[in-house]
Amino acid sequence: xxxxxxxxxxxxxxxxxxxxxxxxxxxxxxxxxxxxxxxxxxxxxxxxxxxxxxxxxxxxxxxxxxxxxxxxxxxx
Numbered sequence: 001x002x003x004x005x006x007x008x009x010x011x012x013x014x015x016x017x018x019x020x021x022x023x024x025x026x027x028x029x030x031x032x033x034x035x036x037x038x039x040x041x042x043x044x045x046x047x048x049x050x051x052x053x054x055x056x057x058x059x060x061x062x063x064x065x066x067x068x069x070x071x072x073x074x075x076x
Contacts, residue, residue, distance in 0.1 A: 001025050007063030009056070018056040020063040029064060031056060 003021040006029075012018070018033040033054035036042060047053060 003030060007060065009060055011057070011059065018054075018060055020056075020060060033060075 001023060003023055006020045006022055008016065009018045018031065021030040021032075022028075023030060031054055033056040036053040036055050042053065045053065
């Protein structure tokens with residue numbers, strides 16, 4: 001299975017995170033972000049034991065809006 005990198009946070013100091021990838025085989029997004037550990041925010045969500053929550057900045061939403069599969073993102 002090959003993941004397709006859709007984008008990295010252009011404002012990340014290290015240039016490596018957060019990231020958004022696409023698993024084209026499963027047609028799912030994979031999001032790498034900051035682990036959410038704030039009990040107050042997590043308490044407002046219903047998170048099953050087999051799931052987790054990561055946080056990404058709003059500016060990363062652009063990477064979910066790919067026009068069509070196969071296009072290469074020049075920002076990566």
